Amino acid sequence: MPTADSDRLVVDVRPVGGATVLALAGELDHDTAEPLRAALQAARAPGRQRLLVDFSRLDFCDSTGLNVLLRNRLAMQETGGSLELVGLHQPIKRMFRITGADGLFPLHPDVEAALANPPGAQ
Secondary structure, eight states, X not given: OEEEEXXXXXXXXXXXXXXXXXXXXXXXXXXXXXXXXXXXXXXXXXXXXXXXXXXEEEEEEOHHHHHHHHHHHHHHHHTTOEEEEEOXXXXXXXXXXXXXXXXXXXXXXXXXXXXXXXXXXX
């Protein structure tokens, strides 16, 4: 069930296999970032140690979206949790690679792969 949306971004938050998945659809930019900020803040509730942000249905992400994710990554790390990215595709993957952010987040091809590889597992 969608928990936040705007004209161009939908954030669907759901628990899946011990993690909280935030599935994004549409465009993530300066004008649409607030639903993601709010959903991430709510998802960082006590006891939620693993957030998976699913980009598989996201068409666009700019630096505002990247900054929202970086801030929340730090907040999760401070509480011993993780913020992981799922389903990055071109050109979004390219932006993460160019900025070096792809080395800061655990990356997974899909939610199933993320759940099969918990943080710290090799």
